[in-house]
Amino acid sequence: MPSDRYTGLAAVLGAIRSSSDITQPMLVEQVGLGRSVVAQRVAELEAAGLVVSDGFGPSTGGRAPRRLRLNSGAGYVLGADIATNELVVGVADLSGALLDTRHREIDVVDGPDVVVALVEQLAGELVDGVGAGRSLWSFGVGMPGPVAYDDGGPAALPTMPEWTRHPTRRRLTDRFGVPVWMDNRTNLSALGERRVNPLAARSRHMVYLGGGYGIGAAVVVDGRIHRGAHGLAGAIDHLPVPGAADVACRCGRTGCLEAVAGGGALVRDGRLLAETGQSPALARVLERTGRIRPSDVTGAAGSGDAAARALLHRAATLLGRSLATLVTVFDPDLVVVGGGIARARAHVLAAIREEIYRSALPAATRDLRIEPSAFDQEIAGITGAVEFALGELFSPENLPTVLDARDRSGTVATLEEGLPA
Template identity: 90%
Template structure:
C-alpha cells in the first residue's frame, strides 16, 4: 500500500502530465490536497527533475503563478505492439510523444524466442538511434492474447502454448535494464484511445473493439481497464457463433467468432471469392500478388465490388451481435470500433450499429454511442503500450523507485514485479 506522500506525488504528477502548463493553484483545486502539501510535492518533483517551470500564468491579483510541465526530455520509454501477423516497436519521451517507430511483418506462430528476438533487435536499434542507451526508463508490451495481469505473463491458451512458458518480461528487463509490463494489446489500444480521443477520455464505461487478424475487446469500468480474474475480460474472439459449427478455429474448437469474422477469416473467404470469380476485384488482386489480405477485401468493397461488400457486411453483423452481449453485460455509454476493422468503417460501422441496437436491450442502447476510433490504426497499439509503460512507472506503487533512481540510487530494476 503506497504512503499518502507517494499517493500525493503520483496525483500531482498525473495532473501535470495530463494538463500541460497547469499552475500550482490549479493543482490544489484538481488533486484535492492543501496548498502547502501541493507545494511540497511540486518541490520534490522539481528536485527529481521530473517537473520544470514553463513561465508564468496571468496574475489574478497577486504574484503571477508559475506554469508547470513534465520534463519530457528527462528520459525515454520503449513500447512494443505484438500482433498475430505484425510487430510495431517504438520509443517515446516521458510525455508519451512517439519519437520513432519501426514496423515488421511477423508470424506469432514462430514462437516467443523468434518474435522476442526481433523485438530486442528493433528496440535496441531505436535506443541506439536516438542516443538513449543510458536513459530508457520503462518498457510496455502489448501481446496478441490475454495476459494474467497480476504476474504479467501470457495466459495459457491453446493458440499460444509456448508463450505462457516464456520469460518474456524478465528477458527484456535483463536486455534493457528497465521494468517491463505486459498486457493484452486490445487493452492497450483502449488506453491509447483514451489518451487521444476526448470522447473516450470522458467515458467512464466503454467497450473498445479491436478487430484485426484476431478479434478482441477491452472493457473500461469506472474509468479503468477491467481485466477480470485471469485477464480474459472482453475476450469475445472465441465465443461460439450459431450456425458456424463447421468452421474450424486456430484454438482447436469450431464456430468461434474469430474464425468467421476476424481478419484471417476475411482473407480466407476473400480468397475463395477470388478463386471462384465471384469477386472480379479480388480475382485481379490474387492474380497479381498471389494472396488476399483483409485490406484487399476493404479496397475491393470500396471500388464497388458486391461480393466483397457482402463479405464485410456479414462480418460486421456477427461482430455487432457479439458486441451486443458485452453491451448487455457491462452497460457502456460508448463503444469504439478500432483495430483493422476500423479501416473498413465505411462498410461495417452502420451494420455493427444496426446489429447492436437490434440485439441488445433497449435500455442499454438508449443513449449508447458507437463510434470509429480516432486513431491512425498503425500506431494505436504502440501508443497504448507507451501509455501503459508511463502509467505503471508513475503510479503510487512504482514512483518511489523512480525518485530513488533520480537521486542516484540504482532502483529502477526494483520496479519490476516479482
C-alpha cells in the same frame, strides 16, 4: 498500500502529465489536496527532475502563478505491439510522444524465441538511435492474446502454448535493464485511444473493439481497464457463433467469432470469392499478387464490388452481435470500433451500430455512442504500450522506487532493482 504522500505525488504528476497548460492553483482544484500539500508535492517532483517550470499563467490579482509541465526530456520508454502478423516497436519520451518506430511483418506462430529476438533487435536500434543509453526508464509490451496481469505472463491459451511458458518479461528486463510490463494489446490500444481521443478520455465506461487478424475487446470500468480474474475480460474472439459449427478455429474448436469474422476469415472467404469469380475485384488482386489480405477486401468493397461488401457486412453483423453482449453486461456509455476492422469503417460501422442497437437491452443503448477510433491504427497499439509503460512507472505503487532511484544516482539505471520483474 501506497502512503498518502505517494498517492498525492502520483495524483499531482498525473494531472501535470495530462495537461499542457496547468498551474499550481489549478492543481489544487484538480487533485483535491490543500495548497500547502500541493506545493510540497510539486517541490518534490521538481527536485527529482520530473517537473519543470514553463513560464507563468494569467494573474488573478496577485503574483502570476507558474505554469508546470512534465520534464519529457528526462528519459525514454520503449513500447512493443506484438500482433498476430505484425510487430511495431517504438521509443518515446516521458510525455509519451513517439520519437521513432520500427515495423516488421511477423508470424506469431514462429514462436516467442524468434519474435522476442526481433523485438530485442529493433528496440536496441531505437535506443541507440535516440541516444537513450542509461536514460531508459521502462518497457511496455502488448501481447497478441490475454495476459495474466498480476504475474505479467500470457494466459494459458491453446493458440499460444509456447508463449505461455516463455519468460518474455524476464528476458526483456535482462536485456534492457528496466522494468517490463505486459498486457493484452487490445487493452493497450484502448489506453492509447483514451490518450488521443477526447471522447474516449471523458468516458468512464467504454468498450473498445480491437485486434487485427484476431478479434478482441477491451472493457473500461470507472475509467480503468477491467481485466478480470485471469486477464480474459473482453475476450470475445472465441465466443461461439450460432450456425457456424462447421468452421474450424485455430484454437482447436469450431464456430468461434474469430473464425468467421476476424481478419483470417476475411482472407479465407475473400480468396474463395476470388477463386470462384464471385468477386471480380478480388479475382484481379489474386491474379496480380497471388494473395488476398483484409485490406484487399476493404479496397474491393470501396470500388463497389458487391461480394466484398456483403462479406464485410456479414462480419460487421457478427461483431455487432457479440459487442451487444458486452454492452448489455457492462453498460458502457461509449463503444469505440478500432483495430483492423476500423480501416473498413465506411462499410462496417453502420452494420455494427444497427446490430448493437437491435440485440442489446434498450436501457443499455438509450444514450450509448458508437464511434470509430480516432487513431491511425498502425500506431494505436504502440501508443498504448508506451502509455501503459508510463502509467505503471508513475503509479502510486511504483513511484517511490522511481524517486528513490533519482535521489540515489540522478538517473534510473538502478530502477529495475526495486520494481516487479
